Amino acid sequence: MDSELLKRGFAPRPLTDAQRSALDTDGFIVLEEVISPDWLSELRHAFDEIFDSEGDRAGEEVSQMEGVRRLADLVNKGSVFDAVYLQPELLTAVYHVLQRPFKLHSLNGHDPLPSNGLQVLHADWGQPAEPGGPYHVVNSLWMLDDFTLANGASRCVPGSHLKPGRIGDLVTDRLADHPDQVHLTGRAGSVAVFNGSLWHSSYVNLSGAPRRTLHCAFIAREHPQQTNQREYLRPETAQRLSPLARYILDVPP
Numbered sequence: 401m402d403s404e405l406l407k408r409g410f411a412p413r414p415l416t417d418a419q420r421s422a423l424d425t426d427g428f429i430v431l432e433e434v435i436s437p438d439w440l441s442e443l444r445h446a447f448d449e450i451f452d453s454e455g456d457r458a459g460e461e462v463s464q465m466e467g468v469r470r471l472a473d474l475v476n477k478g479s480v481f482d483a484v485y486l487q488p489e490l491l492t493a494v495y496h497v498l499q500r501p502f503k504l505h506s507l508n509g510h511d512p513l514p515s516n517g518l519q520v521l522h523a524d525w526g527q528p529a530e531p532g533g534p535y536h537v538v539n540s541l542w543m544l545d546d547f548t549l550a551n552g553a554s555r556c557v558p559g560s561h562l563k564p565g566r567i568g569d570l571v572t573d574r575l576a577d578h579p580d581q582v583h584l585t586g587r588a589g590s591v592a593v594f595n596g597s598l599w600h601s602s603y604v605n606l607s608g609a610p611r612r613t614l615h616c617a618f619i620a621r622e623h624p625q626q627t628n629q630r631e632y633l634r635p636e637t638a639q640r641l642s643p644l645a646r647y648i649l650d651v652p653p
């Protein structure tokens with residue numbers, strides 16, 4: 401574990417052998433009941449309120465997508481998000497995959513509207529030259545609603561983080577279903593954690609039921625962040641951050 405995290409009071413939450421093995425072999429795990437019922441309703445409320453107040457600008461700090469309610473820079477949009485990027489099992493899993501110091505890459509929101517949401521199968525970072533790493537990004541999907549086949553639970557291809565080569569050279573039609581894909585289904589309150597080199601994507605929401613999620617991604621410390629927290633940090637966020645939070649966000653003490 402990163403000694404700088406421990407110095408700032410981080411208490412790792414050991415993963416089970418099965419979780420470590422699934423992260424290594426499949427490239428993902430789903431943690432259940434991470435979000436308490438009260439926190440879940442606050443996160444849902446914050447998601448909708450931010451989207452309504454930002455309107456056409458929602459998500460613009462990172463990316464907007466037709467047919468998807470996107471949000472970005474959630475670190476600075478409410479203290480309700482503070483515990484997301486500090487969740488102990490999540491940080492323990494991130495270190496397990498990256499095996500070196502890391503920081504927040506970005507914290508965004510994503511909710512595919514009815515009949516929308518299908519993305520090309522992609523990885524957040526390319527495959528390493530050798531299976532087994534080093535890896536560079538770990539992402540997580542915080543399920544604010546039940547993730548079902550009907551409402552477009554994200555898809556991924558287990559073990560694809562171990563494939564040498566680029567997805568664009570290996571998959572001809574990246575919008576089509578992949579023969580080996582599985583869906584990251586789970587109850588609201590679950591968190592899927594996956595290797596950023598795993599092929600995955602958002603999927604079409606056929607039922608139209610809400611499928612709100614937070615994308616909380618981490619990156620090895622030597623790389624730039626997707627959302628530069630030093631640039632975006634608001635005074636009201638800065639004043640409530642613990643030393644541990646400052647380290648994860650990579651903002652000065």
Ligand SMILES: O=C(O)CCC(=O)C(=O)O
Nearest residue numbers: 510554600601602603613
């Ligand atoms: O929300 C999801 O299902 C995953 C979305 C995703 O991979 C992306 O926006 O790049």
